Amino acid sequence: MPNATATRSTATAAPVKVKSNARRVLLGRDANTVYALILVVILASIFVPFFAGVTTVSFLLIDAVPILLMAMPMALIIITGEIDLSVASTAGLSAAVMGVLFHDAHWSLGWVFVACLLVGLVCGAFNGILISTIGLPSLAVTIGTLALFRGLALVVIGDSAVADFPVALTTFATSTIGGTGIPTVMIFVLIVILIFGVVLHFTPFGRSLFALGFSKEAATFVGIHVNRSKFWLYVASGVISSIAGVFWVLRYSSAQSDSVKGLELSVVAAVLLGGVSIFGGLGGIVGVVAGVLLIRTVNYSLQLAGLPDTVLTIVTGTLLVLSVIAPSISGRLRLSADRKRSKSLPREATAT
Numbered sequence: 001m002p003n004a005t006a007t008r009s010t011a012t013a014a015p016v017k018v019k020s021n022a023r024r025v026l027l028g029r030d031a032n033t034v035y036a037l038i039l040v041v042i043l044a045s046i047f048v049p050f051f052a053g054v055t056t057v058s059f060l061l062i063d064a065v066p067i068l069l070m071a072m073p074m075a076l077i078i079i080t081g082e083i084d085l086s087v088a089s090t091a092g093l094s095a096a097v098m099g100v101l102f103h104d105a106h107w108s109l110g111w112v113f114v115a116c117l118l119v120g121l122v123c124g125a126f127n128g129i130l131i132s133t134i135g136l137p138s139l140a141v142t143i144g145t146l147a148l149f150r151g152l153a154l155v156v157i158g159d160s161a162v163a164d165f166p167v168a169l170t171t172f173a174t175s176t177i178g179g180t181g182i183p184t185v186m187i188f189v190l191i192v193i194l195i196f197g198v199v200l201h202f203t204p205f206g207r208s209l210f211a212l213g214f215s216k217e218a219a220t221f222v223g224i225h226v227n228r229s230k231f232w233l234y235v236a237s238g239v240i241s242s243i244a245g246v247f248w249v250l251r252y253s254s255a256q257s258d259s260v261k262g263l264e265l266s267v268v269a270a271v272l273l274g275g276v277s278i279f280g281g282l283g284g285i286v287g288v289v290a291g292v293l294l295i296r297t298v299n300y301s302l303q304l305a306g307l308p309d310t311v312l313t314i315v316t317g318t319l320l321v322l323s324v325i326a327p328s329i330s331g332r333l334r335l336s337a338d339r340k341r342s343k344s345l346p347r348e349a350t351a352t
Contacts, residue, residue: 029275030287057181066244073237081280089149091245099162099255124238128231173250213280272323
């Protein structure tokens with residue numbers, strides 16, 4: 001006859017595993033950001049005049065589009081333990097190239113879009129070569145290319161602004177789906193989010209990024225191509241950033257050297273606030289999306305309340321600091337609780 005203890009263990013294993021998975025989903029880093037977003041939306045709807053409405057949905061989401069786009073590859077890069085601070089400058093350079101090619105060179109919009117994607121690809125590949133092939137630190141490299149790409153944008157377009165793009169394109173870029181207030185362009189953004197979510201969570205390449213973030217040496221030992229993975233992540237970041245730059249131009253019907261300037265702070269803050277560890281190895285796409293929406297909701301509600309832009313910058317910076325500090329504090333508290341629990345187990349065993 002089968003061992004009764006073994007039978008009982010097998011019978012209880014599945015419920016325990018299901019309970020553990022449910023606990024991880026409901027109490028994980030991603031879930032905490034989602035709960036915070038829901039709480040902020042509820043509070044803003046109650047206390048901020050004119051917040052609850054279709055207009056809020058429209059403006060909030062359309063403001064979040066470029067941040068959502070750039071946050072997707074940024075999340076994967078930070079999970080590997082690296083960072084890309086040049087995303088907004090890459091978008092700005094693409095916007096400047098778009099303005100010059102359309103206005104001065106009279107290229108068709110189709111070829112202009114292709115050229116902008118190539119600009120993003122080259123920028124991303126440049127970062128990737130310096131970081132993955134030469135081995136330079138990503139923080140130093142992307143701080144440098146942040147200034148480099150922004151300077152190139154100024155060289156390309158100068159101090160002038162190009163503002164004669166077709167009205168139909170701007171109308172489409174700012175259009176909404178029916179009476180929902182949801183921007184039409186969110187369909188494309190959702191596709192991008194879905195692609196990065198599937199790549200990160202359901203492919204061997206995506207799972208290898210977590211291992212790379214925990215230990216590059218261990219990842220190399222088990223056969224992961226560390227440098228190749230980093231390179232393609234930076235290429236993806238450059239291409240997606242260029243798309244964000246194109247959207248920026250179409251939304252505002254204007255291309256200039258300072259387009260998308262300063263948005264890298266919001267992107268990094270949203271990714272870290274969404275549960276991605278600054279030290280690498282942890283994070284998820286759902287939390288990143290919630291982090292972007294949380295920051296935009298806080299900023300938009302404060303704007304409706306009449307607070308100046310300096311306050312919004314301070315709030316974004318504060319959220320960035322909290323997103324770095326909070327996981328460390330919670331980790332130490334969890335470690336302390338585990339130690340107390342492990343010390344109490346021998347006492348309980350002795351008592352019985």
